[in-house]
Amino acid sequence: MVNPIYIVVALLGSAFLSGLSKQHSSAAASWLAYGALLFSVVVSATWLGAFIFNGIPAAEIFTAGVNPPFSINLRMGLEEAFLTLAINLAGMAGLSYLSRDFSIWGQKATTIFLVLIMSVNVVVMTRDLFNLFVFSEVGSIAMVGLIFTRRDTDGYSAGFKYLIAVSVISALLLLGIGFVYYNTGSLNVDTILSQSSLVNGSLAVALFLVLISLVLELKVFPVNGWALDVYQTVNPGIGSVISGVVGTGSLYVLYKMLPLGGALWYEIVLIVGLVTFVGSNFVAISQKNVNRLLGYSSVAQAGLLMVALGAAPLVGQHFLLIAGGVFLSQFLAKSGLFWLAGMINSADTAGWAVLRQKPVLLVLFGFFVLALAGFPPFPSFFGKWQLVIDLAHNGQFAVIAALLIGSLFEAVYLFRWLGEAIKLPVAEGLTLQTPLSRLWPVLLFGILLPVGGYLFSRLTPGFDGFLMVSVAFALALMLLDYLPAWIKNSLTIAGLLLYASLVYPLIEGDLIRVVFAVIFVGGGLLTLIAGYSVKGKRMGFFPFAILMYAGLIGLIEAQNLLQFLFAWELMTLGSYILIIRGKKSMLHALNYMLFSLGGAYMIMMGISLSVFGTQGLDLALMGTSYWPVWSVALLALGFLTKTAALGLHIWLPGAHAEAESDVSPMVSGILLKAGAFGLVLLFLAIGGEANSQQPLLYALGWLGALTALGGNLMAAFQEDAKKLLAYSSVANLGYILFAFAFMTHIGWIAGFTYSINHFLFKTLLFLAIGGVVLRTGTHNMYEMGGLIKRVPWSFITVLIGIITLAGIPPLSGFSGKWLFYHAVIAKGWYFQGTMVFFAGTIAFLYCFKLIYSIFLGQEKDHLRKVKEVPVWYIVPQVLLVLAIMVFSYRPDLILVPLGHTLAAANYFPTDPITWNGLTASTTAGYWNASQIMMVIGVMFVILLGWLLFMSRKAQKVKQFNIVFAAERPFRPETTHYSYNMFRHYHRAVGFLVAPVATRFWNGVDAVMHDVAHSAKKIYSGNGQTYIVHLLAYVVIIYLLMF
Amino acid sequence: MNQLFKRLEDSFGLTAESPRKPDQYFCTVDANKLVACITHLRDNEGFTILTLLTAVDWIEDGKFQLTYLLNNPATKTDLGVRIFIERDNTSMQSIHHLWGHAATFQRELKEMFGIDFPGSPRVDEPFLLEGWDDIPPMRREFDTKKYAEETYFPRPGRETNDPAQYMKQKLYPDE
Amino acid sequence: MNNTHDHNPEKTHQKFLAPENMPRTVIGPDGEEIHIDPLNDYFCSERPKVHEPANNKIIEKFMNWARAESLWVLGFGTGCGSIEIPPLLSPRFDAFRYGVAMRPTPRQSSVLIISGYLAVKTLKRAIRSYEQMQNPKFVIALGSCTINGGMYWDSYNTINRLDHYLPVDIYIAGCMPRPEAILAGFDQLKKRIKEGRAEGANEYARNFDWYKSNQKKIIKDWNMPDYNW
């Protein structure tokens, strides 16, 4: 082992040498600096390796051979090794990144930089208070030096503000250290800690001064204006150093010192951190300036780490996992983001669209954003999860709620930013500067993120590495993205099948899971088949498609809540990217992401409420868990955001309608079922029929009915075919929610039938309509018309689709309706039931509008040469039609075993449906699907034959040969009755579809932005004000404490 | 009314005629002063309604007479303003900007007499005579009877009698 | 029937072609050019066919009986006679009892009543409506105007003889014939149908060129294929 003191020596030495070197030997000097940093990296790495693999104890290093307090004593432990490694790595990468700037600023800059890195190394390792003070002063001065390298008014102003603020903080620190020494006679941290039992009044004040200055050093909200001004003005490369390197040092110092303050200080740090996290993220919502935004984000992440720090006594042994996960994500991601900002040179987030010129960087940007937002597979996901769970076990629900709200705020700006980068047009004159010296740090950190994620996933209790396989597969596909689409498509299909076959043995006995697995995997295969019609490379599609499907299958396979949430987030992530690929879908995708995250956080909150007092995260144990009503409500709401229940539905229509033709069925027919699956799990967990949540279920039943009505009404008034289908999905998920909320055996059978049917016909319809949209280039139904001659196959499938949708016998939609009627009668939810049936009749309106406006009526001039949709669209449709036919003819094939399953698991012990052959009957009625189908089929054929015989000589005429009051129709456009088709209906019931939900969410959005904008006003830009803020903060905390 | 005519005479050089009925007057103005005249009548003299716009073919004089019949709802008086325009390649200023419905009258005049009103909306669209390719039928040089006989397959054996002659013959065959 | 005006049908057709019937080119969704010839693309240009009566006499007789007893009249009023039709349906005359009913669409009607003088413009619409009716179809012409032009015999714009343009089954004289006369006319029509003599539709199809040339002589802006299906 190399003594870590040599890190200091090497860095300091190289700093001196480079300072001494002349301009002409600058190359040698910079190589020397790299060497020193590399040396430091290697030293830290070897220590880290030794700690992890050999498990050696922490090493204490005493300089000058004297014991404390008369020497500098350093410690090298696991944390120190990890952090110094991070710091030195960041130093090396940062030096490379800044090398161009340094070559302009001169050798002094390199010197200052090395000194800075060295000082932070010492700050991390030192166990001596005064030493700590000295080196943090050294660091600060070096920092100011770096800030001053920007030689203009802004730079000087920011530097001075920094200097003043740091001086004030240092003064407090020095004062505190003096008092501590006075009281304890020691400056060694460990010595003081051993005496902490002696804390009396004056020592407490001394410790207060020390700790509050350390807290202030972390730029807590809202007294951080000085730091934000610095972030905004400095070179992003230096920003990354402030955020990554210096911030790390400050945090670690606080970690070291916090035990001095005792339990109270942990609480304070927790609260301060929480305020910082939520406040900074909130203020950042209305921020558009990239560097300042990054500043806010850095501060917020520091706040999050402070929360972790403050929660250390609560989380116990998981602390390193939590703090490490969050730290690693934010360290890598934030550095990476700063570096990217430097390459782009656009003050506005909108300028980041230029990243599309280098897809690799865009992917890395995505990595960074996702890591910050706490998405899997990145380390912060595991850290946050463990933090929430541990907090929940300690009953800290307010903290969890605040954390989740803060995270949601964070997601607002992060995903807005990501969306802008993916979708906005590239601004004129912006270019990406990507010299290798700047590229490799970003690449390195970007690659480290998933690697770190993998490591942390291994460390997190209860996580099964199996799920990571799919992530690895997606990453591999990302690397293969230069291949043609059909190869990748085949690979994706193969991967999906492989994954499904691996998962199948795990769920084989559980029919409920199998049904959903069939929906997810079957739907995935069918929609991916449609993907073969895409020519070219289709970059950035398949990795995310597989991610989404992996997430969906993961939901089914999940053994515990962590895996469930992991899969849930993977699915959200994959579908987000799929949705944002659509043409005008930037805002819709953002909406989708925010609602999904909101839902996911509600799920997390619900989980945390439910796991309070138990240690079990096992899904199998859920049934026995303790279920407070709020927990169930939150979980249900979380799942309902995915199924887009009324009020939470506004993200759906846009997202589904603007997505690509084969993505719409993925997200509408299949993805929505994830929410339904969640509900199924939840309702089973609360005990099936014998649950204690009747009032909540009653409310959910009404919500389902209202959703069905509202969704169908909205659908009837759409002009956009895909929006129509999307609203129809809203309504159908309302049916499903309604059916499951019955919590009776027959209700659940109806719910499953609906889920299966909706999957079948909605995938079918979206594929068919998507194909037509692909050919006609428009979503607007009134621009189409008469396409039956051009796309007969699509017409047939749409016809079958809408017959199924409308629940007309003999197709399978009717089975759902029949079960429904009987479930309603049995349950006694008459009025809700009536509302749902009313909604069902409204479905006719849009079914007719859909098929008539597109396929019947007058053919338009510009669509006269439309070709039949690609065969790759037809194939899955035909398969779906076959499935519908089989399910229509023999519903018992699924329903009978499903009934047994539900009854056998003691969830719904009484099975009211008796199957006599193919006849299903309840006490109230009976139904035989096969007989109905045969009777109707035979009758239909006979009548058709009769009419064909009678009209065999009919003259085929063309579109304008209609009776038009003895006139000629003017143009097809003026003769096709489609636009605003149900205007009369709107006049009668239009008041029901007033866009209340949209107005509400727009109001929320506006208020948030306004408040955030006002909140920003505390940052006046005046250095003196900032100091007043600082001091006032100290005073307030002091008053609060004593 | 006479005062009105006096005023108009000064401004527009109009020739008044004696009234046909107590509330119906006619006058003649120069064609190029017509628009100014009826604008004045509409805006200042209360003749706010254009009752009709019609034409008479004075083929012997080589003139078309256009009559703009205005009505003053306050005094319940009609005033017909006449102009004479040349018969050949004739055209007249449009007054559709004064009364929207004048465009319809003008369209009819164009169709039936061939009087053009440049700028009048849809003036070239046929009203009744879809696909007419002969001279406008209301011009007196157009021989309606001849046209009808040539075009519409007259039924052989049809007799036509002048009612006066016919009755005379019936009642007083000797005279 | 000599015609001094020299009509070149093709030239006239071009001259009066409606703007919306002009051939045009539109751009399809994939940028392809699509040539539209409205007359051919929007309208069926088949000629009418002769539908011979059924071979079996008894069946044909039965069918003719049904056709005769169920006369669905197209609600198309021309000239002053259109005011004589509504009283037919009033309680006083009650044409319903003879199986007469009004239908609003030519597709379902079998009787076209030309109720008075026909301007060329109206004739065009009457012909279009007649052609959209299905075989067998019958024409009743009311009043002297349809017989020989009546008081409009020398008008520049009113036809003299309907039977040069449409195959007329029954003429009902009068100016105008009263509802009683019209009822009598229906009775005559029924007789004709039952006797199998009301084959106007087939006559029209057989002599289609003659009818069409007569029609086109005065209707110069027909603006659709010869037969309006």
Added chain:
Amino acid sequence: MEIVTKLGFVLLGLVIILNWGLIMAGIIRKIIARASMRRGISITQPYINLFKNYSIRSQITHGVMFYLGPVFRLSGGVGIFLFMPLIFGSENWSNFSFAGDLVLIVYFMFFGMLGMALGAGEGGHPYSAIGISRGLAQFTAIELPLTLAIISIAIQYKTLSITEIVAAQQGGIQNWTLVTNPLATLAAMISFLGAMGHAPFNVVMAPQENPIGPPTEYHGTFLGVLQTNRAILHVIEAVLWMNLFFGGATNWIELILKSFFIYFWSVFVGMVFPRFRVDQSISWLLKLPTLIGILAIVIFLL
């Protein structure tokens, strides 16, 4: 052999229903005529019209759906017939009612509507589409009181099987739903007005506003098929109402009389009231009749 007997009875029933539908239409029109001081058509006129339409020689077609539309429509009517038990207590006259209960019939009504909609749509005539859009819009509101009434009687009889509902009403007029559940009956009878398409709910066909709505383009055999369906549908829907609310029928005479009076109810109201615009009728149906239907359920919940 059994299936042959079954088919025989089904066909015979269909023939009876069809003929009764045509005769009933004639009688009703005769009554209407007499009410407006006319002699009116002969009772056989519907037959003649039907024969006439089937004997039209020439036809045109707008495409495949132009054929399928009427077939769907007639299948809808015949299908309801096939799944409807006609005579209570008679195995032979219960058709295929063993295949499904009331829910099946309620949903099968849509089958014909869909067919009409598609066929009319293929005709390409804007008035057809306008008629369909009006009809569907109005139908949503018409179904609402009916649904409430059906749920009400389902609560009352604890079954959705038509046969059992009829069975529960046997034993005299005091057992009819009309007496035992008058509110549900009232709601359903208002629905019936809409289902029959007489005034005040006849804006769909509205001859004065658009040429007869959906079947604007239909003629000849196509129209004949639609007329056949109309004859069957009117009777069979009256039979449905009869089964649900008026004690069903134990023999053909009873069926014929009851279906006549039920159908006559819609004609009677139609003679008296003028026509609603479509938005008016929807608003109205969503108010009073819906309220009546809700009350019909509330009474059972109390």
